[in-house]
Amino acid sequence: MSFSLFLAFFAAAVVLSFERLTYIYVWRRPRAFASRCRRWRLAADPVAGLERLFYLFKVIQILVFAAWIFMFSAGQWPQLAAWPFLSGGIVLILVGQMLNLMTFWRLGRVGIFYGVRFGHEVAWCRQFPFSVFRNPQYLGTVLSIWGLFIAVRFEQPDWLLIPLLQTLYYALGAHFEKDSPRQPGAYVQAEVRATG
Template structure:
């Protein structure tokens, strides 16, 4: 027996709202676009050439784009939540406490991972050839492999629970899927970049000997 009938689902999620569609599109766009742009940068140095060969300026430019589109995505998510049916999801005081904790922990993961990686480490500097010397192993990377993605997903869930929008929980699940797919492409490619550097350094050491 189904938990929700089609009538129940319609009362929880209004799929006719254009704001919902825009939010879903923006969520999928961000990691997809940045992976495509970063891979193109690694192979063709398109952005670097726009800045006269300065890789750092190119990376900072991409960082501004990623951050700006992230703000736009969050704004579209907030608008989508406002247009969706409101239903009590948790009893008090948990309705306030749980989303607050989720948001604080999620933001902690996002902020501390950005601090640990720095601007270039956070915003795909590897694809510009700006590589870190050592793998970051301190907090939050000693707790999670991908703290930024996990933290961001937690913040989406926090928003859904805080504003009591069941649609927000479905969007959060969608965010999780989108990030999981993005990581399947981003992770191995980044590993390849560092493996290639290690290979080149090993060859250089042999030549010196």
């Protein structure tokens, strides 16, 4: 790995880690997050605050991916992979986005943005994609990332780095966002109602 590739990977790893670390923090410390939302005037409702951060993190993620692809395509429009890999990448992106859309549709805004951690009642979903996958939104995102890098960077020396990093981050996020008996789902119902 060249030094410039190492530096780019390190920078991407740091910047992309903020999203996963934030979600782990919010999942494990919802009271503290709700308090910070109000104090920093991010939003009065922590669900809305997390939703705003979600969109910010997606913009950052897209910018990191675009910068990576542009930088390692020698500043030119990236050359697409050969047809079988390009079509495989497109299929992964489509399947991934379908899983993301289904997850948003099934859980709704409050469910997606950890409303259960803030005292909202969110029904447990057992329908597809939850009937097949434990974390369909994370799986959908990871499949989309793999599809993108297969389509535009496959067979280049750097093509695996960002997808592997993001797979690791999402797997760790899913692991650390699990509930434990000491952490019931709804933490701050009274606080949210008192300040809402």
